[in-house]
Amino acid sequence: xxxxxxxxxxxxxxxxxxxxxxxxxFHIFLCTDGKxxxxxxANGNGALSGALRQELAxxxxxxxxxxxxxxxxxxxxxxxxxVVHPDGVWYSGMRAEDVPAFIEEHVLGGKPVERFLLRDLKxxxxxxxxxxxAADCCAEKLTPEQQVxxxxxxx
Amino acid sequence: MxxxxxxxxxxxxxxxxxxxxxxxxxxxxxxxxxxxxxxGPAEEHADGHRGLHCGLTLGGGIYEMYQQRLxxxxxxxxxxxxxxxxxxxxxxxxxxIYPDGIWYRIREMADAEKVLEQHIIGGKPVKExxxxxxxxxxGKGVQAPPARQPVAS
Numbered sequence: 001x002x003x004x005x006x007x008x009x010x011x012x013x014x015x016x017x018x019x020x021x022x023x024x025x026f027h028i029f030l031c032t033d034g035k036x037x038x039x040x041x042a043n044g045n046g047a048l049s050g051a052l053r054q055e056l057a058x059x060x061x062x063x064x065x066x067x068x069x070x071x072x073x074x075x076x077x078x079x080x081x082x083v084v085h086p087d088g089v090w091y092s093g094m095r096a097e098d099v100p101a102f103i104e105e106h107v108l109g110g111k112p113v114e115r116f117l118l119r120d121l122k123x124x125x126x127x128x129x130x131x132x133x134a135a136d137c138c139a140e141k142l143t144p145e146q147q148v149x150x151x152x153x154x155x
Numbered sequence: 156m157x158x159x160x161x162x163x164x165x166x167x168x169x170x171x172x173x174x175x176x177x178x179x180x181x182x183x184x185x186x187x188x189x190x191x192x193x194x195g196p197a198e199e200h201a202d203g204h205r206g207l208h209c210g211l212t213l214g215g216g217i218y219e220m221y222q223q224r225l226x227x228x229x230x231x232x233x234x235x236x237x238x239x240x241x242x243x244x245x246x247x248x249x250x251x252i253y254p255d256g257i258w259y260r261i262r263e264m265a266d267a268e269k270v271l272e273q274h275i276i277g278g279k280p281v282k283e284x285x286x287x288x289x290x291x292x293x294g295k296g297v298q299a300p301p302a303r304q305p306v307a308s
Binding site: 021024025026027029032059060061064065068069070071072073083085086087088106107108109110111121 | 156158160234235236237238239241253254255256287288289290291292293294295296297299300303
């Protein structure tokens with residue numbers, strides 16, 4: 001194969017008619033913040049993401065529900081955060097075992113699951129400086145030389 | 156409240172070896188070349204796959220720029236999130252705005268600024284940059300597909 005990312009080559013996509021989103025009803029964004037300033041990583045977002053995708057696939061809902069990942073930037077919230085668009089419903093604290101209930105009630109039933117709603121959504125556009133420092137997430141900026149060295153060491 | 160997603164592979168979990176290799180190349184450039192790469196349109200340095208460009212050239216810059224500009228303008232009812240791959244690599248960086256359900260394709264920094272000023276702050280979609288539109292919310296759930304017939308053995 002000429003390159004590892006053959007599916008990214010522009011031509012292939014440009015020729016494809018935009019049918020991708022025809023049936024889309026919900027676009028879910030899960031927080032997968034590896035930097036640990038929100039509680040999502042510590043509270044099992046991996047398990048939630050796996051369960052969600054698995055359950056959607058099992059019920060054959062993948063065409064109408066799209067799952068992608070983001071960073072929630074909601075410091076101080078408990079549990080994995082995810083947001084269901086275009087309705088803009090924020091959830092927090094859902095576990096893998098609650099996924100069937102979520103799909104029954106929200107995805108199929110159309111009503112948000114009250115007990116998991118994220119109440120105190122912080123409309124911030126940036127990580128506050130003191131949290132960034134405490135979590136030591138955004139302060140860490142490698143120089144290009146250090147990045148190259150780190151990548152070379154990892155290979 | 157608007158929720159803006161900016162494609163930034165560097166924040167995602169899609170760090171394949173290819174991307175890492177490309178990242179090393181970009182990181183090793185001298186500052187002038189890198190600045191040129193960051194400000195240029197996506198097609199110029201395409202070399203086969205443009206998929207790398209959201210994270211490595213534009214995405215992170217757009218995300219930082221949006222944060223700074225929104226803070227400077229004192230706008231607090233917009234949430235900006237970095238998101239990982241949505242498999243639209245061929246079009247360069249994609250900026251998604253919900254609940255309006257509009258995906259923009261961003262080729263250069265000027266496009267990103269236009270989207271910020273006209274749509275995120277002004278509330279008017281920028282027609283010429285629209286990549287996809289998402290179905291508006293219906294208020295109802297999804298119709299479950301019919302159960303699969305068991306295969307006769």
